[in-house]
Amino acid sequence: MNTGTANFLVGAALLTLLALAFVTVALGVVTALKVNDVAPEPITPHGRWELRPLPDGTHEYAWIARQAGHYGPEIPRPPSATGRHRIPT
Structure with a gap:
């Protein structure tokens, strides 16, 4: 194999690896931008202390904050006005 051919193959291999690196970074950026499309619901000041x-x-007391729209067993869900998905009271 000639010296020029060997240099060409090494250069082509390095160029291919560089292109793969750019594609990997681009896909990572696109994925990171798509992950956080939906913002979580805000946390309300309501919650409870729980052991x-x-x-x-051992045990510890921790403050369990409730997110807006999510109701735990300690607070009843407000009744909905109308519709087939109304919660029976």
């Missing part, structure tokens, strides 16, 4: 067990066997 939670820790992995080492």
